[in-house]
Amino acid sequence: MMEPVPVPPFERFYEEHRAAVLRLLRGRLGAGRAEDAFQETFLRALQAYGRLRHGAHLRAWVLTIARNVAVDALRRARADGELPEAAAEDRRPAYAELAELTDGLPPAQRAAVVLRYGYDLSYDQIAAALRSSPEAARQAASAGVRRLRGRSAR
């Protein structure tokens, strides 16, 4: 019996495969959408990483996740009435997409998620905009993202 390949620390896994993941996603989605999909891919990988039993075939594993993320992204784009071919030129700004995606979140969470990830504001700025504390803004954004992730997992 061969010894199972140990699971490397995530940093090493990420450094080794991030370029290949980005290449795949750019090929399928175009440069604009590929960035969000890149984040999504490695966040999904992180969530599952603690349950990996061995470190064999990690490249194939992460590229499978990336393909699934790309399929989801294209499906969303089609549902929005966008042609997948249009993906290469990312017509809709991130905030518009997020505003739609977050429809249905409690107002504070929705605002925090959109301001953070759509407009790339800092928590200090978000706190100022929402008249709350940076910590409360952080928690609202984090709770919102958790809720969105739960929804997309179903």
Next chain:
Amino acid sequence: MTVPADLDRRFRDAASLLGLLDVGYDVVETPLGRVLLAASERGLAAISYDPDPELELERLARIGGPRVLRSPRAVAAARRELDEYFERRRRAFDLALDLRALPPFTLAVLRELARVPYGRTTSYGALAAQVGRPRAARAVGAVMNRNRIPIVLPCHRVVGADGSLVGYGGGLERKAALLRLEGAL
């Protein structure tokens, strides 16, 4: 194809923000040279002098789990408090510590060590006496030597009964520098 720095940073921030890391770390410059800071959700887990990332990553995974990622955000609080300490604007640390999986004697010694005040020193024998093992000075020395979180757990404040510096995991020069910073030398 290289990953744009901004995209890389956003992923590392998000991973920490979403609480997906077992251990987040960063390497920072201090007056004592480059230092690796590592933190879990429980608190600061390690400070290493002259880190060799190849070795450190495995060590951090053994402490907290395999989801180890460089993430400045994960150690921002520790970095801020250390900066303040080196600028003499902080005399005590408010950081939570991750002391998981340490044996009871080690924990007892580290707990006493944490109470040695800024700018003061104590001896290995005195610490041993404080944990009820007056003849265990040598074992206390071994605990200091393996201290995962130097500076914050101030093993630099432990010296020989005759006042000699004896030893330090980061080298005696650093021990002396820390004691000078605190005005104890």
